[in-house]
Amino acid sequence: MRRRMNEPTDRRRVLVIDDSELALEMMKEILEREDFDVRVTTTLDAFDDMLKDWVPQVILTDVNMPGMTGVELCRALKNHYETAHVPILLCSSLPHDELEKLARACEADGFICKEESSERLGAEVSAVCEAMAW
Amino acid sequence: MWWKRPPRSSGGRAHAHVIASAPLQTVPFIPSSALLDKFRASAAERLDRVLAQLQALGGAHGQGRGDATASEAYTLVERELHTLKGDAGMLGFRGVAAVAQALEQLLISQPLQPGDFFQSEFNRGAAIIRSLLPNAPEPPDAQVILFVKDVTEAMTGLDLDAMQHQ
Numbered sequence: 001m002r003r004r005m006n007e008p009t010d011r012r013r014v015l016v017i018d019d020s021e022l023a024l025e026m027m028k029e030i031l032e033r034e035d036f037d038v039r040v041t042t043t044l045d046a047f048d049d050m051l052k053d054w055v056p057q058v059i060l061t062d063v064n065m066p067g068m069t070g071v072e073l074c075r076a077l078k079n080h081y082e083t084a085h086v087p088i089l090l091c092s093s094l095p096h097d098e099l100e101k102l103a104r105a106c107e108a109d110g111f112i113c114k115e116e117s118s119e120r121l122g123a124e125v126s127a128v129c130e131a132m133a134w
Numbered sequence: 135m136w137w138k139r140p141p142r143s144s145g146g147r148a149h150a151h152v153i154a155s156a157p158l159q160t161v162p163f164i165p166s167s168a169l170l171d172k173f174r175a176s177a178a179e180r181l182d183r184v185l186a187q188l189q190a191l192g193g194a195h196g197q198g199r200g201d202a203t204a205s206e207a208y209t210l211v212e213r214e215l216h217t218l219k220g221d222a223g224m225l226g227f228r229g230v231a232a233v234a235q236a237l238e239q240l241l242i243s244q245p246l247q248p249g250d251f252f253q254s255e256f257n258r259g260a261a262i263i264r265s266l267l268p269n270a271p272e273p274p275d276a277q278v279i280l281f282v283k284d285v286t287e288a289m290t291g292l293d294l295d296a297m298q299h300q
Contacts, residue, residue: 019213019217020217020220020221022169022172022173022176022221022224022225023217023220023221023224025169025172026163026165026169026224026225029163029169030163033161033163062220064213064216064217066213092220093216093219093220093223093224093231093235113223114220114223114224115223115224115228115231117224118162118163118165118224118225118226119161119162119163121163122161122163123161
């Protein structure tokens with residue numbers, strides 16, 4: 001797995017993309033509190049750049065974004081051999097049922113409603129990382 | 135949330151094996167006052183952009199979603215409301231989130247011409263959100279519940295026709 005030499009190796013890595021800077025700031029704060037190594041971005045270009053030399057253990061993506069939806073992004077990542085194995089969670093303010101339907105349709109590994117994320121995000125992402133260690 | 139069991143090694147495609155979520159040890163997140171202030175400022179700016187965009191489209195008797203040239207502008211308004219709803223929900227401003235969601239739904243189900251009801255409800259919703267922003271994060275109050283009820287009722291059945299012909 002590619003990783004920069006100066007990167008910490010023992011922290012779980014999460015990449016988050018959302019067009020809301022405020023949402024990113026909050027998710028970063030929550031996940032860093034859980035000792036994740038968190039990278040965030042609002043743009044697809046920066047997202048692609050980050051993936052060139054840093055492979056996250058979990059990717060969180062918003063759904064409703066300009067340029068490419070989280071559903072399209074998930075499909076693209078799942079079809080790319082270097083990211084096909086990375087669990088992807090959709091994170092959106094869409095209603096629970098609608099979000100679940102989208103997550104299943106694009107073969108995401110899970111989803112989390114933004115309204116629940118302030119309490120559950122850290123625990124949910126930790127659970128995914130623990131499941132990966134099986 | 136659900137998740138699929140990830141593959142044991144990289145390169146393999148995960149099978150759609152869905153497992154139930156175990157009980158999680160959740161820790162309440164208390165947003166800092168700086169983050170709340172940032173949200174308040176950002177929400178007010180989003181509201182300004184929404185109302186300005188609708189005004190630019192001609193207000194109650196201007197271009198509706200059916201107009202091809204206006205479609206992109208409505209998409210931008212929809213995105214602003216969606217983001218406002220998400221940010222508010224994450225930070226616990228559930229009243230703001232509920233009003234933003236009602237406005238988003240109103241926009242999505244908007245008839246070909248906006249009409250007076252559409253414009254007045256946007257103004258009303260924006261005023262409610264502005265009144266809630268200075269407060270601490272809180273659940274929907276009576277004015278929010280009434281607003282959501284009014285918008286929901288107006289979007290059902292024949293009332294859509296009434297909106298269109300106002």
